[in-house]
Amino acid sequence: MLYSAFFFGLISSFHCVGMCGPIAMMLPLDRSSQAKKTAQLLLYHLGRLTAYSTLGLIFGLLGKGFYLAGMQQQLSIMVGVFMILIAIVPEKVFMKYNFSRPVYTIISKVKSGLGKQFRKKNNSALFLIGLLNGFLPCGLVYAALFGALAMQNAPLGIAYMALYGLGTIPMLSAAAYAGSFLSNGFRSKLQKVIPVVTVIIGTLFILRGMGLDVIYVSPGDMSLFVKSGADCR
Template identity: 90%
Template sequence: MIYSAFFFGLISSLHCVGMCGPIAMMLPLDRSSQAKKTAQLLLYHLGRLTAYSSLGLVFGLLGKGFYLAGMQQQLSVIVGVFMILIAVIPEKVFMQYNFSRPVYSIISKVKSGLGRQFKKKSNSALFLIGLLNGFLPCGLVYAALFGALAMQHAPLGIAYMALYGLGTIPMLSVAAYAGRFLSTSFRTKLQKVIPIATILIGTLFILRGMGLDIMYVSPGNMSLFVKGMPDCG
């Protein structure tokens, strides 16, 4: 299941081009040198990966608690259901209820910090832009975090979100290099793929939790879930 994170990142990046694409297009890159531009873009991506990985650590630790409570199967099903709900419920519903309101002040500070970094042209600024960008609210990142939660182990939670972040790099790099050449209609067509892919990944998590004895997809023996310590004796 962990490898689904990279695929989900690739699909999510179609949404990222619309939402985070403008950030990538406005990055204060040194355009006088292709080598410097590429290195600075990698710093931006490294910042995002750092943010995603740190979130993966938190949710992996939370998942570990569910594992110790013997809720591996239930958690996998719940994660799958939430992924599907995020895919089918219109984004305007989430915006209407503003689920991030409890941490609105923190998000405001993140946005303010992001704005300040855009005024700079240093390598550290590019890393911080990526880092702060990774903490901005996003429904698809929330869905990926549910996946990290289902990994039920801190290192795997980190790996899940790191793979998710790696999957978003190709399209956001395109946005940084040639974003203005991607028409709005083209972006809209690409984003139609996102709900389908999210539903498929959510369905995989549900099947995983149901233990239907389907090799690699829904193992009947739930001990195949990652364990904190190997069995001995």
């Protein structure tokens, strides 16, 4: 399922342009040198990838606990269901119940840290802006984290989130270079595609967990994921 992570990130990036695009457009980049500007932008993306990979590590370890408990198929189905729910439940429902309230203090500190880094104009600040940006709450990142959870080990959890982050780079880089280059109408159409892709990926996780004996899509045995320490004799 790793292949889906990059594609999901690529599609999600159209949402990112609306949510995180303003951050990318306001980055304190050196506009006098194209080479330096590109290097600084890469530092920003490296910070985001570090945040996503760290989250992937945590959720990969959590997934390993499910794997050791013999719940890999059930977990894959649960992950698919949650991803589909994130896609079809209106965002205002999540805002109404404020599911992130338990970590509101942490989120406030992250936003405060972002503000401080924007006042600086050095390379470490650009990395930290990306790092803090990666930890801001986002429904599509949550959906990707469910995918990392289903990977059921730390290295694959890291890889899943890193690939997701790589998929978001092209559009956010374009936002940093070109500013608000997408018309509202075109952006609105792209927003309608994102839930569809999320549902498709969620469905793939459900099918994988069902073990329907369909090669590459729904293996019939319990070897749904790469196992560490495999016996290759």
